[in-house]
Amino acid sequence: MDRKTLCAKLGNIEQLSGIREMRDNVTGQRLMEVWNGRLRFTVLADRGFDVGPLSLDGRNQVFLAKGGLAHKPAGDILGGLFFTCGPDNVGPAEEKLPMHGSFRTTPATKVSAETFWQEDAYRLRLQGQVRHAALFGGNVLLCRTIETDYNSTALTVTDTITNEGFTPWPLMLLYHINAGYPLLDEGAEISLPPCETYLREGLVPVEDSAWNRMPAPAPGAPEKVYYHEGVRGKACLQVKNPADGHSMTIRYDAEELPMLTQWISPMAGDYALGLEPGTCHVESLSGELARGTLQYLQPGQSKRVTITFEFA
Numbered sequence: 001m002d003r004k005t006l007c008a009k010l011g012n013i014e015q016l017s018g019i020r021e022m023r024d025n026v027t028g029q030r031l032m033e034v035w036n037g038r039l040r041f042t043v044l045a046d047r048g049f050d051v052g053p054l055s056l057d058g059r060n061q062v063f064l065a066k067g068g069l070a071h072k073p074a075g076d077i078l079g080g081l082f083f084t085c086g087p088d089n090v091g092p093a094e095e096k097l098p099m100h101g102s103f104r105t106t107p108a109t110k111v112s113a114e115t116f117w118q119e120d121a122y123r124l125r126l127q128g129q130v131r132h133a134a135l136f137g138g139n140v141l142l143c144r145t146i147e148t149d150y151n152s153t154a155l156t157v158t159d160t161i162t163n164e165g166f167t168p169w170p171l172m173l174l175y176h177i178n179a180g181y182p183l184l185d186e187g188a189e190i191s192l193p194p195c196e197t198y199l200r201e202g203l204v205p206v207e208d209s210a211w212n213r214m215p216a217p218a219p220g221a222p223e224k225v226y227y228h229e230g231v232r233g234k235a236c237l238q239v240k241n242p243a244d245g246h247s248m249t250i251r252y253d254a255e256e257l258p259m260l261t262q263w264i265s266p267m268a269g270d271y272a273l274g275l276e277p278g279t280c281h282v283e284s285l286s287g288e289l290a291r292g293t294l295q296y297l298q299p300g301q302s303k304r305v306t307i308t309f310e311f312a
Contacts, residue, residue, distance in 0.1 A: 002120045017150040019113040019124055021045075027069050032113060036124055037151040039311065041081065047073070049108040049128035049144045052080035056153060056311040061248055063180030063272035073105040074098060079178045079272065081309065086173040087132050087140045087161065091282040101172060102132050103142060122150035139165040140297070154310040161305070163297035171295045172285060174261070174278025175307060179239045183246050184273050186216040191238040193231050195260070200225040200282070211262055214273060221266040227281060228260040235260070237275050249310040252277055256305045277307075 010016070020033045030045035031052075041054035052069075054062050063079040065071055071078050075093070083104045089097035098105070108128035115124050126146045133139040141162045148155040163169040179188075190212045197206050211226050235254040240247040254260075254277070261282050263274035279295045280288045288294040297303060 003117055003122075013115070013122060013150075017115070017122055017124065019115060019126065021113065024069050029069060030107075030111070032111075032126055034124060034126070034146075034148070036148050038153050039148060039155065041155070043126055043128075043146060044069075044078075044080070045111050045128060046107040047078065048084050048104040048106055048130050049111075049126075049142075049146075050080060050083045050104060051146065051155075051157070052078065054081045056246075059182060059246070060180060061183045061246075061311055063178040063184070063274075066269065077176070078104075079180065082157075082175050082177045082307075084130075084142070084159075084173075085176055085276075085278070085282075087142070087169070087171055088138075089285050090172040090174045090278060090280050091284040091287065094284045094286060097285060100174075100176070103130055106130050106132065108144075124148050124150070133164075138167075138169050139163070140169055140171075153312060154308060156306065156308045159305045160302050161297070162302040163299055166299050168296040168298050170285065170289075171297045171303070172278075172280050172288065173257075173295075173303075173305075174259075174276050174280060174282065175257070175305075176263075177250060177275045177277075177309075179248055179273045179275070181271060183239065183241055183248060184214060184271065185241055185243065186214060187242060188214040188273070189238075189240045189242055190214070190262070190273070190275075191236075191240070192228055192260070192262075193233075193235050193237075193254075195228040195230045198227045198229065200227060200261075203227070211264065214264070215266045217266055217268040217271045219268045221268070223263065223265045223267065225282065226262040226264075228262060231258070231260050235277065237277075239273060239275070245312070247312045249312075250275060250277075251308045251310070252306065256303070 032043040085100040257277035261276040
């Protein structure tokens with residue numbers, strides 16, 4: 001429907017689509033609620049400008065951990081569509097480095113939101129900056145843009161990470177993308193580009209049947225972590241529920257994020273799937289140093305990452 005025809009049927013475009021800034025009444029956190037007609041999602045302005053809850057046509061797509069917005073960030077995860085791990089650590093805490101790094105618990109600044117017509121497309125755009133810096137330490141800035149259109153079933157996240165310090169920065173970066181019920185259920189299919197897959201413990205090679213289908217939830221079922229090595233070019237990851245055809249598709253450039261980790265938690269009450277493109281594995285800074293695969297941002301150097309999420 002073109003702009004003129006659509007607007008003739010409305011009093012205010014927010015009948016259909018918009019962005020609303022608010023605060024959680026329990027934790028006081030800044031939240032940005034986005035609705036575009038089919039997608040509804042929450043941007044967590046006080047938690048790394050990550051995307052939290054998300055639904056398509058009223059149907060949840062993502063995992064949320066038991067603590068919700070009130071979870072303890074130091075040793076737990078929130079879930080949501082994704083949370084950004086890094087830039088100082090990815091994986092277990094060690095020494096003074098927090099589990100999965102500092103970005104995900106840092107409030108954003110320079111936060112803005114705009115909605116506007118571009119020909120017949122009604123666009124929604126959010127921007128924010130997340131800085132990791134310390135006296136006598138590094139200075140790394142994440143600038144994030146999140147975009148979608150009215151009636152679209154997709155959103156795009158564009159990040160620029162810049163070393164604004166004067167010494168090389170050992171960059172740890174990973175996007176922890178989380179699928180949850182009812183998109184995720186017993187028999188859900190996970191599709192990845194061609195790659196070689198290893199169980200994290202011992203780097204044991206495994207067959208596709210070990211990771212490409214979600215098991216049923218079970219009390220106390222252990223988590224599994226897999227490394228998918230050798231993904232190249234324009235990567236496309238998908239989680240699909242064959243029972244109803246619903247799916248989440250993730251697109252990104254594997255040259256920007258060359259490592260791919262998969263987390264499966266079949267535990268009842270913590271039923272989740274994580275697909276995690278990044279620049280590193282999930283074995284903390286010391287592990288990446290030991291592997292010799294640690295990436296560095298030189299002073300003034302930027303790294304740009306674009307991830308598109310599509311829901312059906």
